[in-house]
Amino acid sequence: MMTGNQAVVEAAVRAGCRFFSGYPITPVSDLMEYMARRLAQVGGVFIQMEDELGAITAAIGASWAGKKSMTATSGPGFSLMQEGIGYAAMTETPVVVVDSQRGGPSTGQPTMPSQGDVLQARYGSHGDYPIAVLAPSDIQEVYDLTIKAFNIAEALRTPVVLLMDAFMSHMAEPVSEGEYEILERKVHPPGPVERPYEPGEDLVPPFPVFGRGNLVSVTGLTHDEKGVPRPEDNRVHATLIRRLFGKFERRKDLLEDVRTMGDGRRLVIAYGMMGRLAEALVDRGYRLLRPRVLWPAPTGPLKREMAEADVVYVVEMNIGKYSLVVKRVAEELGIEVHSISILGGRIPTPSELEAMME
Amino acid sequence: MSFWDFFRRERWPHIFCPGCGIGMVLNALWKAFEETEQEPEKWAFVSGIGCTARAPAYMRVDSLHTLHGRAIAFATGLKLGNPELNVMVFSGDGDIASIGGNHLIHAARRNMDLKVIMINNGIYGMTGGQLSPTTLPGLRTTTTPMGNYDYTMGTAELVAHLGANFSARWTTAHIVMVKEAIKRMIPKEGFCFLEVVSQCPTNFGRRNRMEDPRKMLQFMKEHSVHVSRVGQLGAYFEEPVFVVGTFADRDRKGYVARLREAGYFESF
Numbered sequence: 001m002m003t004g005n006q007a008v009v010e011a012a013v014r015a016g017c018r019f020f021s022g023y024p025i026t027p028v029s030d031l032m033e034y035m036a037r038r039l040a041q042v043g044g045v046f047i048q049m050e051d052e053l054g055a056i057t058a059a060i061g062a063s064w065a066g067k068k069s070m071t072a073t074s075g076p077g078f079s080l081m082q083e084g085i086g087y088a089a090m091t092e093t094p095v096v097v098v099d100s101q102r103g104g105p106s107t108g109q110p111t112m113p114s115q116g117d118v119l120q121a122r123y124g125s126h127g128d129y130p131i132a133v134l135a136p137s138d139i140q141e142v143y144d145l146t147i148k149a150f151n152i153a154e155a156l157r158t159p160v161v162l163l164m165d166a167f168m169s170h171m172a173e174p175v176s177e178g179e180y181e182i183l184e185r186k187v188h189p190p191g192p193v194e195r196p197y198e199p200g201e202d203l204v205p206p207f208p209v210f211g212r213g214n215l216v217s218v219t220g221l222t223h224d225e226k227g228v229p230r231p232e233d234n235r236v237h238a239t240l241i242r243r244l245f246g247k248f249e250r251r252k253d254l255l256e257d258v259r260t261m262g263d264g265r266r267l268v269i270a271y272g273m274m275g276r277l278a279e280a281l282v283d284r285g286y287r288l289l290r291p292r293v294l295w296p297a298p299t300g301p302l303k304r305e306m307a308e309a310d311v312v313y314v315v316e317m318n319i320g321k322y323s324l325v326v327k328r329v330a331e332e333l334g335i336e337v338h339s340i341s342i343l344g345g346r347i348p349t350p351s352e353l354e355a356m357m358e
Numbered sequence: 359m360s361f362w363d364f365f366r367r368e369r370w371p372h373i374f375c376p377g378c379g380i381g382m383v384l385n386a387l388w389k390a391f392e393e394t395e396q397e398p399e400k401w402a403f404v405s406g407i408g409c410t411a412r413a414p415a416y417m418r419v420d421s422l423h424t425l426h427g428r429a430i431a432f433a434t435g436l437k438l439g440n441p442e443l444n445v446m447v448f449s450g451d452g453d454i455a456s457i458g459g460n461h462l463i464h465a466a467r468r469n470m471d472l473k474v475i476m477i478n479n480g481i482y483g484m485t486g487g488q489l490s491p492t493t494l495p496g497l498r499t500t501t502t503p504m505g506n507y508d509y510t511m512g513t514a515e516l517v518a519h520l521g522a523n524f525s526a527r528w529t530t531a532h533i534v535m536v537k538e539a540i541k542r543m544i545p546k547e548g549f550c551f552l553e554v555v556s557q558c559p560t561n562f563g564r565r566n567r568m569e570d571p572r573k574m575l576q577f578m579k580e581h582s583v584h585v586s587r588v589g590q591l592g593a594y595f596e597e598p599v600f601v602v603g604t605f606a607d608r609d610r611k612g613y614v615a616r617l618r619e620a621g622y623f624e625s626f
Contacts, residue, residue, distance in 0.1 A: 019439055043625035045438045045617065049431065050464040057428040058435030061404070064422060065439025087425050210420040210436060211443045213399040217366075217415040219423035228369065229415065229423075 002175045004142045004168040005031035008098055009038050010175075011146035012070055015182055017096070018044035019062035019069035021055045026110040027166040028072040028100045035072075052077035056084030056097065063093045064218070066187070066209035068150055072098035074166070075108060078117060078124070085159050086125030087220045089244065092197075092205065094153035094185055096146075100164040103345050112345025113165035115272055115317040121161045122295045128241050130248045132160045132255060133295040137275040139173035144180075145292060151183040152254055156247050157204050163294070165273050165317070167347065188214050197225045197240075203247045248296055257293040258301045262286055267309035268357075269302070269326055273347065274315045280350035294322070302329045313357050315340040317347075364388045364398060369416050373409075377563075377571030379530040379556030380410055383477055384417075386533055387448075390540035401444045404433040406453035409484045409558075410477040414448050427457030430465045433472050441471070441614045441623070444544075451478040451492040451553075455513045459491075462513075466520035469548040471612040475540070476513065476551070479558035487561030494598040498565045514553040518605035523548030525606040529555035531579040532602060539604070547612035555600050 002010060008031055012020075020039055022032040032048070039046045045062070049055040055071045062069040073081060078099045088095050101117045103109030117124075121133045132152045136142040142164065149160040186206040188196070196216040199205045205225075208214035221229040222237045230236040248255060259275075262282035267289060270278035275290035282288050289305045291298050302325075306312055312335055314323035320339035330337045340356050342348065348356070365388070374380050391398070403414035407426035414421035424432045429447045437445045447454070454462055454476045465472060481499060482488040489499040491511040498505055518525040523546050528535045536554055543550035557563060557574035568574045578600060585603035617623065 019435065021435060040621045041625065043623060045622050047434065047438060049434075050460050053428060054431035054434070054461055054464075057425065057431040058438070061422070061432035061435025061437075062439035063435075064402075064420075065436050065443065067439040069435070069439070083425055084428070208420070210402045210422075211400070211440050215399065215418050215420060217421045217423065219415065220425065221423065229412075 001172045002139055002143070003170050003172045004139055004164055005170065006034055007139050007142040007175055008072065008146050008162070009034045010177070011143040012096070012150065013038055013042055014177065014180065015068065015147045015150035017068045017070050017150060018042065019059065019067040020044070020071065021047045021049050021058035021062070021069070022071050023049055023052045023055045023073065023077060025074045025077045027102060027169040028074055028098065031072050031098065031169065052080040053084065056081040056095075059095050060084060060088050060093050063095050064210045068094070068154065070096040070098065072100070074100050074102050074110075075104045075117060076106070078120065082120070082124040085131070086127060086129060088159035089125065089129035089131060090220050091218050092157035092244070093159070094157055095159050096149045096153050096162065097159060098162045098164060100166060100169045102166045109345050111166055113167035113273055113317060113347065114345060115163070115165065115274065116321070117163065118294060118316070118318060119321045121163055130158070130245050131295060132156070132158060132248070132293060133163055134160065134292060135163045135272040135275070135294050136168070136292065137272055137290060139168070139171065140175050141292065142168065143175045143177070147180050147182070151181070154185040155183045155204070155254065156251060157185060157207060158247070163272060166345070167273055188212070190214070195225045196227050197223065199243060202250055203243050255293050255296055256298055256300060257291070258298050259290040259292060260301070260305060261288040261290070265308070265310040267305055267312045268315060269312060270315040271322065274317060274342070277347060277350065277353060278315055281354060284354060297325050299329055302326060303333065306330055306333055306335050309335060311335070312337045313340050314338070315342070315353065317342045317345070319343070359392050359398070361388060364391060364418060365416050366418050372416055373412055375560040377557065377559040378409070379479065379558070380413055380477055382530045382533055383475065383536060383554050383556065384413055386537040387475070387540055390537045390544065394541055394544055396544065401446060402436060404429045404436060404445060404447050406449045406458060408450040408453045408482070409479070410448060410450035411453055427453055428461065429453060430458060430461040430472065430474065434465060434470055437471055437614070438617070444473070446473040446475065448475050450483070451476055451480070451513070452482045452490050455511055456491045462517065463520060466517045466522040466549050466551065468613045469521060469523060469610055471547050471549070471614045473543045473550045474552070476553045477556045478513070478553050479556045479562060481558050481562040483558045483561045487565060496598060500565070512601070514551060514605050517549070517551040521610065522551055522606055523608050523610055523612070524550035526551070526604040527553040527555065527600065528602050529578040529582055529600055530557060531575045531582065542607070547615065548610055
């Protein structure tokens with residue numbers, strides 16, 4: 001048996017994470033406490049930073065030393081980390097960020113579950129950048145998707161967000177630790193590198209680990225393939241940003257990840273804790289689509305499942321944020337989408353949920 | 359190591375204004391590295407945002423040009439990710455003392471194994487000359503057009519008080535002392551901090567009748583007083599003077615050593 005927070009730690013260590021920097025916040029403080037002990041056992045490093053700005057940036061710094069690194073936080077801390085997440089996207093730094101969602105805005109409901117950060121996880125930092133966002137629905141999936149988060153971060157050189165919630169952080173379930181493929185980042189061999197941002201065929205440049213004589217200069221400014229700042233060159237900027245998105249388009253094998261159940265004409269789309277709840281509706285004649293990777297949005301599976309449906313419900317613990325994504329796809333197909341918005345942090349029973357949908 | 363072994367010739371010309379003091383400090387840094395036979399491959403430089411923060415990209419080392427205020431936090435992660443690496447933070451006063459003040463305080467408190475050179479030009483140079491926490495009383499900036507009424511921050515004194523192994527302040531008018539301070543920091547463990555008061559003729563001197571950099575160097579020389587004469591909390595807070603000298607030179611255990619003792623870095 002593991003709690004969600006413990007499963008994150010065990011899976012992270014299994015994936016090769018050897019650096020964690022954090023700052024206390026409900027509901028992930030015990031994740032950090034568990035990590036402090038666990039990383040000592042495996043030869044890793046743990047540091048409690050002075051704030052979340054420091055937590056995300058120290059994790060990025062450790063990644064440049066070649067370490068698989070992560071941090072964990074919740075709403076207010078996640079807001080503070082957004083600038084760092086944008087930096088990781090721009091400099092193509094692998095890093096994993098856990099956001100265990102609580103009710104917001106502001107201090108809101110520290111101990112109550114929510115899915116209010118689903119758009120912030122995608123769009124929280126300024127500018128144009130892609131990011132991967134994963135949403136587990138049970139503790140086994142917390143374990144599996146934490147490993148997957150590291151794999152995506154390393155393979156694509158990108159920040160990855162694992163979205164949990166206050167309930168899932170502390171819920172305990174059995175977890176089986178089976179076989180997993182662990183991906184490692186491509187790195188430059190030692191010695192000077194002239195063009196550190198020259199991409200390979202997968203559009204991902206090999207990573208220059210600091211301290212191996214690659215002698216690279218890395219910057220959050222718009223930069224060319226040599227890493228030279230070119231902030232006023234429109235073509236350099238457009239080429240760089242489009243390549244970042246291009247990396248994601250080429251890895252659908254990793255990034256398109258949904259679960260489907262049932263075969264009714266009434267389609268429920270739900271993720272995270274609500275995905276787990278909605279599974280109870282499958283026996284009542286509903287079809288279920290449960291994205292495990294929320295971003296990039298699973299446009300293909302959304303279209304396929306909606307084509308088999310007469311009506312669509314999007315169930316989520318927020319004001320109806322992900323339903324906007326679903327509606328955009330549904331518009332093309334002319335299908336009606338209902339947003340089932342649950343606020344306050346109390347998880348309804350399956351019967352209560354079904355009543356809300358009628 | 360020649361000048362062009364340490365700097366990236368292909369990136370010249372640099373962005374710094376004529377008369378700027380950053381080049382003087384870079385020269386002192388190169389000399390210090392040369393005289394102590396440092397291998398640039400074993401160093402990583404981290405900077406935040408601002409004029410000074412652009413400097414590491416001109417050095418032939420691994421460098422990370424990061425976010426405004428966060429250089430020391432990035433450097434902390436980099437150092438702990440690879441403790442064999444020598445990590446130096448090279449950034450300005452707005453970056454390190456103002457927006458990054460919290461990271462400075464806690465890195466100094468932890469005695470984190472970093473060298474930090476903070477170039478203090480008393481102004482936000484890159485954004486056009488706004489007030490900084492290190493602007494001296496009475497001087498004009500674009501956001502204090504009637505003269506500065508803010509009290510000034512004694513950054514090197516603060517760092518010394520927090521238990522860092524080394525803290526000093528000099529000015530570009532004492533450039534040999536700057537070089538000697540860097541040489542003193544290089545072999546030390548723990549947190550080593552050097553504040554270099556420097557001239558910004560474009561956005562500071564121009565508004566304070568010192569548009570000629572020589573006038574600013576003269577001003578710094580005339581307004582400097584050694585710490586041995588005034589003590590650690592001398593006249594700095596009220597008068598337009600620069601207290602120069604070494605505020606701390608200790609040999610407390612650094613953070614990496616303490617982490618090792620606690621059981622990190624080695625599996626068990």
